[in-house]
Amino acid sequence: MNTSVCRYCASLSFRISKFRPSDWPYLLAGKLPVRCRMCNQRAYRNVLIALKLNHESKVREQKWRIDHPKDKQTRARHIPA
Numbered sequence: 001m002n003t004s005v006c007r008y009c010a011s012l013s014f015r016i017s018k019f020r021p022s023d024w025p026y027l028l029a030g031k032l033p034v035r036c037r038m039c040n041q042r043a044y045r046n047v048l049i050a051l052k053l054n055h056e057s058k059v060r061e062q063k064w065r066i067d068h069p070k071d072k073q074t075r076a077r078h079i080p081a
Ligand SMILES: [Zn+2]
Pocket: 006, 007, 008, 009, 010, 011, 036, 037, 038, 039, 040, 041
């Protein structure tokens, strides 16, 4: 099973989520809160996987911006903040 994909929408695009006090047990277990960029669901990922996904997601977003420099409306649909 590929644990890198979102279990709700199977997206590979994540960003690191804001920390909550309730995240501490997960942090101590080596997991980070992440949020899916497609469906906005919150999940926990192993810290190394989370950082890797966050980086890959940023790289994809940068590439997308280079390809679509003026298309802000479409960008908002594809890449929710
Ligand atoms: Zn998702």
